């Protein structure tokens with residue numbers, strides 16, 4: 001069931017996790033509904049499938065950052 005405040009005023013999303021520069025996970029401060037940025041840059045419900053995709057994206061993203069830092073150290 002949706003929080004009354006959310007159905008009246010909309011969700012108050014706060015970033016719960018940064019997956020990549022473009023993809024983030026959000027949690028609603030009021031009802032704790034979780035959403036994520038999808039491939040179109042829009043918000044969509046954070047399903048187990050999306051969590052899986054995001055964890056893969058995050059791993060790739062972290063690897064890329066690490067590689068950039070290594071190059072920077074040289």
Ligand SMILES: [Zn+2]
Pocket residue numbers: 003006010011012028029030031032033
């Ligand atoms: Zn909400």
